[in-house]
Amino acid sequence: MTMKKALLGLALAAAALPLSAQQKPVYLDASKPIEERVEDALSRLTLEEKVKLTHAQSKFSSAGVPRLGIPDVWTDDGPHGIRPDVLWDEWEQAGCTNDSCVAFPALTCLAATWNPEMSLLYGQSIGEEARYRNKSVLLGPGVNIYRTPLNGRNFEYMGEDPYLAGKMVVPYIRGVQQNGVAACVKHFALNNHEVNRHNTNVIVDDRALYEIYLPAFKMAVQEGGAWSIMGAYNLYKGQHLCHNQYTLNDILKGEWGFDGVVVSDWGGTHDTRQAIANGLDMEFGSWTNGLSNGASNAYDNYYLANPYLKLIREGKVGTKELDDKVRRILRLIFRTVMNPDRPWGSMLSPEHYEAARRIGEEGIVLLQNKGNVLPIDLDRAKKIVVVGENAVKMMTVGGGSSSLKVQRELSPLDGIRQRVAGKAKVVYARGYVGDASGEYNGVVTGQNLKDDRTPEELIAEAVKEAQDADYVIFIGGLNKSNGQDCEDSDREGLGLSYGQDTVISALAKANKNLIVVNISGNAIAMPWVNEVPAIVQDWYLGSEAGSALAAILMGDVNPSGKLPFTFPVKLEDCPAHSLGEYTGKRSKDIIDIKYNESIFVGYRWADKQKKVKPLFPFGHGxxxxxxxxxxxxxxxxxxxxxxxxxxxxxxxxxxxxxxxxxxxxxxxxxxxxxxxxxxxxxxxxxxxxxxxxxxxxxxxxxxxxxxxxxxxxxxxxxxxxxxxxxxxxxxxxxxxxxxxxxx
The missing domain is CATH 2.60.40.10 (Immunoglobulins)
Structure with a gap:
């Protein structure tokens, strides 16, 4: 036998042995430092395998390397719950029966707790649900600054102050990542409205950028240790923020030393060369449907797929940037799905519902309580009238990518009824009709909220019931439909829709013990503020919405939430609209939006206005x-x-x-x-x-x-x-x- 054949025989025999009997590659040896594992795995990858790691292979996953036992990366929309699974290559529901979740309160509510312990609990709980579903990356939380109350996505963020948002996001990240799931902090950066989000070029001075719009992201990276960051859709300095030299290379990876992965928002990548050079690591969502764009697998035609490979093979770009991207992706994988100490997680547990309720209770803000109408005195209350569509409408479905499929959602009306059962009669009157629909991305609430009565008939019914009631609770505000609190759309104005102001004023005349509960992720105008004794800011509270609200109204829990943003009296009191620029009109062209108000956002602006006071100030509760x-x-x-x-x-x-x-x-x-x-x-x-x-x-x-x-x-x-x-x-x-x- 020749030496060559002998060596070949030994190699084949070794290959036939189980991996444990062979000398394990360093990248599989979890006792080795992660950086050694990264370099070992990188050295074994082919050029084609490296490129495949940098782009999606399905709606929510990117490919691993089966040959080396490196698993796929699976992402999931947060940040308020683990979104249901969709088909491999379409947005339609996968039809699973085991992908319902607990819905946690929206992040505006979390910020309103002003309690980092609640943020840690939130992160731990949602991280456990993500881990149980074997997700690698949770696409959240969001920390974009509240610049205008018209932004349809404000409910996903943490308010107007960078310090508050930063200190609240850090525990959330740590809580998620202790489950071996990466938090993906978004949307980096300057994503402060939704209309024209793909073609808005933000013009902002460096002071405002560094003092207002970046600090929460910096804390997320340097204090929270975030393992991934998602780029924003809009532009800054003429470059899209999913591949932006200034924000991603100069600031995030340069000044802040970020060692994680930059993920594109779905459809946020626009150019191969910019994606290569300007800091993007993983590209997702560049086609709506990967099977119908003239190729057998459109994912191979992503900007960081075959076009990238072609440029390398033709010698037009090198592999230095590619190796940096792959190192970051491998580091992410070793921190998550290849982490042997990764816990198992849990789903739909009593502890998660308890966490959702506690966070909701701490985030609810008591804005006004003239005459101590609240808490409700159940010793003397015989009849309580609840009015308003938001008392019964499911709020976990809708709003964009944060829409969920929940195991259950307790409505405010049902929460009140359960709490006062046997002590008082609860009567419900619709009051107004807003949006009777209840479907988003194939998830259907199953509610029939259609009502053909006229506004006058609805008000008359509510007033009649209110006249002899001990307490009247109006539950309204915004919802998660287009033009309300919803991704890819902004509000048309500060006022309430669906004629709610008229309903509230009529109820105020009918009963002196009126409590207005506003469900929203944004400030609203309150022309009736002096007519109403008690006002409660309630947020989108998720699965335990009804129990959390009832606990506050009945005094089981003392309200302790504080506003994370300013409520202006009118839109013109907001500096983005009085000094800066904002457009609510759709455009196909690139639009420059100037932040002329600079650092004077929210209470910073209100403090300068000696004659103009806010309706409710930042930090109020x-x-x-x-x-x-x-x-x-x-x-x-x-x-x-x-x-x-x-x-x-x-x-x-x-x-x-x-x-x-x-x-x-x-x-x-x-x-x-x-x-x-x-x-x-x-x-x-x-x-x-x-x-x-x-x-x-x-x-x-x-x-x-x-x-x-x-x-x-x-x-x-x-x-x-x-x-x-x-x-x-x-x-x-x-x-x-x-x-x-x-x-």
Missing amino acids: LSYTTFEYGKPVADSKTMQADGTLTVKVTVKNVGSREGQEVVQMYISDKKSSLPRPVKELKGFRKIKLAPGESKEVVFTIDKEALSFFDDAQHAWVAEPGKFEAIIAASAADIKGVVPFELK
Whole structure:
């Protein structure tokens, strides 16, 4: 036997042995550092296999490498629940019977809890559901800034303040990823409205970019350790944000050191060479239907598929960028589906429903409570009238890619009925007809909400029932239909649709104990605000919507939510509409939208307007008890540039109920070389206090909290001078001020 044949025989014999009996490749050895595994796997890949890793093979998956035992990557739409499966190559439902989920509250509600512990619970719970369904990447959460109340997708985001959004997104990411599922933070960046989202070129100054629109993403990467980021549809500096040199290469991967994967939004890729060079790693959704575009497999014609391979083979581009993309994708795979310590996850568990309810309860905001109409006194209530379509309409279906197929959804009406059963009679009147439909992407609610009565007839019925009621609860607001809170569409105005204002005013005349519950992910106009004693901001609360709302209304839970964005009186009070640019008209051409308001978004703008007050300020939220703030004090009157300053304040519950208060700290720079907001949120703590109990809240101020972005230097700067630490219960409710100086 020749030496060559002997070696061949040994090789064949080794190949016949089980893998455990062979010398395992490093990439399979989980005891090795991930970077060693990445390099080992990379060295074994062919050019064709590398390219296949960078683009989709189905609606929601990209190919692995079967030859090397590297599995596919499966993504799933979040961020409020695990979306049902669709067919391999179509948007139609796959028809599975095991892909229903628990719907968690929308992220506006999560932000309104102002509680990082709730965010961690949210991430852990939704991550367990994603892991149980064996998803590699959860397409969420979203942290785009609330610039205009018309944005149809605001309900998926975390409000107007970058610090609040950043501090709330970090625990969510950690909670998801401890399940071996990657969080995919979106939409990076400047995705602040939906109409013309594919062809809006945002023009924004560097100060606003770095101070307002980027910080939450930066925290997601550097504090949350996000394993993936999704690019936005719109453009910045004339380049689409799914392959943008400035945001992806210069900032995300350069300045921030992001080592994860950049995923395109579905249909967000437009050019092969830009996709190669400008930071995109994985391309999804470039065809609507992969089987009907003139090729047997249209996924091979994606921008990062055969066109990429052709450029490499022709020597027109190199493989340096490809290897970087593949390293990132392999790193993602080893962190998720090839992580041997990945837990099993769970689905539809009692604990997940409990988490959804708790988050909903903490996020509901009591906006107004004149005469202490709330909580409802069940000892004297004999008849409670509930009015409004949103009391019965399912809200988990619709709204775009966050639409879900739930195992169950408890409506507000049913939640109230269950809570007061045997104590009071609950009567329902429709009041108005909004959108009677109930279907999105093949998921059907099964509700029949059709009602042919005239608006006058509906109001008359509601008023008649309200006249002898002990309490009237109007449950309305927005819904998840086009033109409301919905992806790919924006609202036409700040006001409520379907004639709801008329219904509310009529009910206010009929009964003094009127409670208005607004379900929305956006601010609304309230021309009836002075006619209504109690107003509750309720959000989209998911599977436990009814139980969470009922607990607040009946006083089982003391409301503790605070607004994550400002409610303006009218649209013109919003700087994006009074100073900046916004278009609600569809266009096929690239449209420039200028953010002329710069850094003055939300309460930063409201603070400048001495004569124009918001309807409800950022950070506002009432309680059924009363909190008394002591005088805040600092441990020093000066702060060295390389040190910190501690501010303390004591808060006491002087009411008769246990409650939670969000203590907010803002920083004011009294003199700066560049314009600065009157104040900026730089700290918050949520504390629980029993009646009569006091707690000391401590904030630590560092140089970063005092800094602004100097666009001339392209650097963060903290200028020596006088500052104030402002302790507040909202942006408009100042409790104490501590002056200090930065040396």
